[in-house]
Amino acid sequence: MRIGVDIRGLLTGKWSGVEQYTSKVLEQLLRLDQTNTFVLFYVSYRDLDQKLAELIAAAPWLRQKNVEIRKLKWVNFPLLLHALWKPLNWPKADLICGGLGVMWQPSPRILPVSRRCRQVITFHDLVFELFPQFYTWKSRLWQWQMSYPYLSRTADQLIAVSRSTKHDLEKIYRVDPAKIQVIYEGIEPSYFVPVGEPVILALKAKFNIPGRYLYYIGSLEPRKNVVAIVRTLAYLKTQNVNMKLVISGAKSWLEEPVFAEIEKLNLQQEVIFTGPVTESDKIAWLQGAAIFVFPSLYEGFGLPVLEAFAAGCPVVTSNVSSLPEVAGEAALLVDPNDQTVINEAVYQLCADKNMADELIKQGRERAKQFTWEKTAKETLNILLHGGK
Template sequence: MVRGGASLSRRMHVGLNLVYLVPGQTGGTEVVARELLPALVAAAGDRIRFTAFVNREAAAAPGGPWKELMPAVTVPVAATNRVQWVRGEQQHLPRLAGRAGVDVLHSLANTGPAWGRCARVVTIHDLIHRFHPDTHGGLKARGMALLVPLAIRRSHRVMADSQSTAEDLVRELRVPRAKIDVVALGVGSTARATPRPEARLRAEHALGDRPIVLTVAAKRPHKNLPRLLEALALVDPARRPVLVVPGYGTAFHDDELGALVARLGIAGDVRLLGWVSDEELEGLYAAASVFAFPSLYEGFGLPVLEAMARGLPVACSDRGSLREVAGDAARRFDPERPGDIADAITAVLDDPAEADRLRAAGRAQAARFTWQATARATLDSYERTLAAFRSRA
């Protein structure tokens, strides 16, 4: 057997680096892990066995495919402490993976260990820390600026969520294109919970009978919510929809958004919600007339596909990965021009035929992205990663 490689007499052993994942606090990267792990296990069958490497928070939390579908090894750190998280990933994880006999270690969320006795592959979801460092705040942005390039250099292969992110890696970090596997994400179940009744939602949030524009987004600068608010203010008050924005907040940006709402005089037209339950979110999807997504930068753009899969017409930014994810199934706009955003939204609201076209096109577009396809492409990347590792041995 080649050093560190799987022999022909046994299954490949893949370790999944989930040291970053704090249940309920990790956002989109947690969604990816929850959806991808079951698909990987199903696609691998008897060919591959998996071990999850989790932090203390994930080990203590109930449920999760990293405990239900595979053995889990606890890395002895609390990942809510960033120093401990880095120490766990860079110091403890390589030793634990070696002790477990891992052949390929897959780091699922942008960073990974710089050393180890096994083949290593890292998934890069985006380069948000480079293009919009204010999203993470000063200290974390500086840390990511060091850790992401380190993981890329020391991994044998790199997975990127989109062609756009792959191009960013080549252009910004000089990653050889031949080292990158583009592995698109999938769309999860479109019925995570029974939708809360529309009448109840409208009463709870004082929405009246107006059309609802829904935006599911974290309150972070790159999500471009200020220009969406400016676009709303440009719509004639007599026909203005109500904008509903669920998503976890960030204190520094929440205050800015609230001040802008007051300055624009649209307090009665905006509902800036925090994190909502699955029942409430599904109810909002069902009640909304348009899904608007004005983000300045996305490594993939899963919220757009989530809306399309639910049959909601989409108006979204014409930037980066959103072009390839949305295709012609969305009404796209220049996210830096509030007037363009307003025109796109009102075009869907005012034209039932266009809304119906987008619903049908969106469902077809979303159906192209499945977690089963993501899992198959990921398994192929594992094979290439192991081959690259063996070639250096």
Template structure:
């Protein structure tokens, strides 16, 4: 069987959760499957991790132009269609084989359309509607996304496959290291700190994190700083106003902007706790990253977060800053609770592996 995969995620330099999912899944498929033939379609050279693919994996460069999926990839599907086309990003080209598979990551664009450009919203809408029209098999990796898929598009169960997400826990394992001296705010991050990772925006509830932190700091013995990792997004104006209005505590709220993978790993390892009260998530990779770094987690009791954590984190109403602050206070003041959450987080990681994700995805291909 010839399986074509949109591998453009391996070409993108700065990867988000969806691109990392695609990259790691492709590499895991390369480790477990020697029977089927694969073609990886990309607008340009894939990154170095794709340098040692087995002989049944071929890379085909379709030179980048705007709307690459809808033009170059579509034309290739017309001229040389594989038996199956897999799109890990959930966008199928207008022309695609009868047997096609996509992964739908989330419906954040339905809940927070203001966070997306008009072009992006159009592409998101077209992607799912096109997959439904073409009767593509749809992979989801959380029950939360599955519910949204049925809610918004009423797709039958037979066209949906549940495949557990993968994760490499060794990559974010706790390490002893100092932040690189060249990192802009490394000198400011001294002493204990609470960590938050994600774009500074409304959907990630960054304003709620700051409000809850200001409440937490009313406890005199708590001096932990708040480290916000991520670029500004929609609603950043309110976030900046909250920081500027924090008086003497303002200096303890540190924005790092974008950090590279090595810097992020060091930041996880040094944190006293991880706070992630997002308003909607397709999955929430940072939660697993925190579990791997052995730090306790406070996250939301809505969307996919309860399912991902499965009892290994303190769950809160993300719209109630006092509740978030109280959960953080419990972790910082109760060492037994902290140890318990770390152990539960470590145990929860056993459920997620790229090998299992690849095997279950391969079963989907072979069932068509």
């Protein structure tokens, strides 16, 4: 069979959870299946050919004999694609790819295919439907032109990364439950491997962190509720707990309240921003942290929680959306809207080493249940056999 894969998301220059998911699953698919042909599709515009070359250089597994790359020479302007591709339902991507049995899209994007080609789309979350107030008008315009409701109706099958996302698809878009299959994300084995004390000490010395620290990685958008972590740090200070807060990640929209809260609470010297980090540094930060604090208001999956588990870091996270589903009983679950509850949970872990050690033990066992190989096997079953 010829299996199409929409790799447009890998050529944006961004590296969020969706791009990580796409890369990890595709790598495992190519490792598992060296018989069927995988046809990677993208739209060639401006520097995207160069970005593709860079991607292939960084991912040698894309050079396998059963991999083809096909491109459409088109103006890659989202609103134009929305205005033409959706109403005209043309050009057909499967025909550009030389004929396909199935097209897999690792995230929802407008992409016409002919009736003879099955279309499988992975949905990660519907956060913009549930929390539109957390997005700028530009972000809302972007989400609108992605046409999630249309794609959820027209695709042959949907993959949801959690039962929570599946429930949202059913409730908000009225998708037939039989059309959706839940396939969890995975965790890299490297998170389980100790990096060594010298590596952690070197990172801490670089940012002048002499003692213990809380850790958060992700964007600063309002949905992530980073302001609550800042307030928890201030609370710890009132309880004579000497702790820094380390935040890793790139800048994001509507981030100003985080910096305003830091200034208001006079914590400028207590909160360290590392900026974006490599995966190896992220592992080291997690392994060296006292607690990973992740009080998000909504997650489609919540991969950072699993990464913290595997790295041996105790976790405080939210009791909403997919997070209880992913964390199980291996984390302290809190109401993300209750600052007092968040404060007390983090303080409890700071003060109770036995509890922290028990959560570390449970977290490692929990993380072992999620692998990218398992994700790819279940995805391949859908692509080849429709999940039967």
